[in-house]
Amino acid sequence: MCVHACVRGVDRRDPAGERDDQFETIKEQVEGIIGGVPGSSPGCIAKTLEGPDKGGWLAAKVSTWTGDVVESVLKELMQLQKPFKYAVNAVIMQRNGAGMLSASSTYWDTDTDGSITVYWCGEHMHCTVTVFAFGIHVPPMEEE
DSSP, rough: EEEEEEEOOOOOOHHHHHHOOOGGGGHHHHHHHHOOOOOOOOOOOHHHHHOOOOOOOOOGGGGHHHHHHHHHHHHHHTTTTEEEEEEEEEEEEESSSSSOOOHHHHHHHSTTTTEEEEEEEESSSEEEEEEEEEEEOOOOOOOO
């Protein structure tokens, strides 16, 4: 099994550390949720697909597996209770030597938003999960 991660976004953390709506503050947690932490816990992809991967490729189950991966990632992201909206995308392909290319383009606030893509490969399948995180900044209320 192999896991690779690619992070997009610019490190423009608030120097005072007062804002928690910046992608930079959660990117390692997001990567761990999706791909796991080496030597520690498996991520959502492995938890969902390691069992089915051992059973071999079943095309009829791919839709279910994809939905399960996306739902488990989103559920764990929501448990972070951070001020972000998330979009989660997953692709599962049979591991048969065929190539796969994926691209995305974003127009967003580079101060708060970011994305991370994690690639997982098992014996019979590949899975790529991308999380787009959009920071929700709520300015402090003015005191009267």
